[in-house]
């Protein structure tokens with residue numbers, strides 16, 4: 001008899017734990033529903049305006065950079081290329097996007113050819129100053145030209161260096177700081193896909 | 194049959210040794226310099242990069258004060274600096290190479306910035322870079338051009 005009561009109590013404990021977990025999960029979902037949805041509306045190399053709306057249904061990995069950056073930008077694009085390779089068929093559900101923070105130079109520079117050298121899936125976008133500023137502000141990131149004699153053309157860009165992940169609803173999911181390994185990012189994505 | 198297995202095993206043992214042997218090392222004074230690499234470029238419009246590993250085996254500190262190369266009109270030492278996730282890359286006037294330590298110019302940190310490229314850097318080729326040290330003087334090393342997607346030296350010498 002005592003044993004039966006004990007078992008019943010344990011079942012009650014388990015049930016309430018499941019209940020709490022479900023509540024937390026719902027709360028989490030609701031928070032996500034009210035989530036931050038950064039946006040961009042920027043031309044690709046062909047001049048077609050591409051917007052966040054178009055990529056609904058996919059996970060989107062966004063990087064802000066510029067092609068005259070020889071250190072962390074190619075390093076990050078190499079990581080992204082590795083991630084896309086490692087995802088295998090699941091790569092179809094992920095769209096990597098490179099947004100130029102130096103569009104004046106990158107509109108002229110053959111952005112597609114440069115990005116394709118890393119991975120053909122990476123989409124390059126380079127708008128005018130206003131479109132670029134709008135995207136930077138929407139993502140709440142930072143990008144600013146710095147005048148310096150120690151860079152080509154007399155200026156370089158300081159810019160946010162993380163990869164930003166948007167979910168299939170366009171909601172901001174998380175950022176991966178510079179230096180996060182391709183393996184860690186791939187594992188994170190695989191759990192979501 | 195046995196012969197092929199032995200030959201296969203021999204090759205398996207030899208290949209990594211060959212791959213490692215490709216990584217040039219140059220010593221001068223207290224310094225040994227190795228794993229010099231760069232990424233292939235598309236044309237000459239964008240700056241290229243130079244990475245290297247420098248080991249100070251001596252008991253006195255040294256400093257890397259500059260680089261020279263025939264492939265770029267304006268080579269310069271830079272440091273990528275992260276401030277609250279924002280990257281910038283100021284000019285580094287000198288890079289300390291403390292006694293007994295190994296310092297790498299590697300992705301996300303110090304790098305040689307090769308501006309005003311004179312020629313496209315093609316994967317599989319190499320080019321010389323002269324490093325200027327305060328104490329050890331000038332040391333030249335052959336720099337391997339790796340694929341644009343490379344993330345580290347082919348010989349994995351970056352600690």
Ligand SMILES: [Cu+2]
Nearest residue numbers: 071271282306
């Ligand atoms: Cu630089």
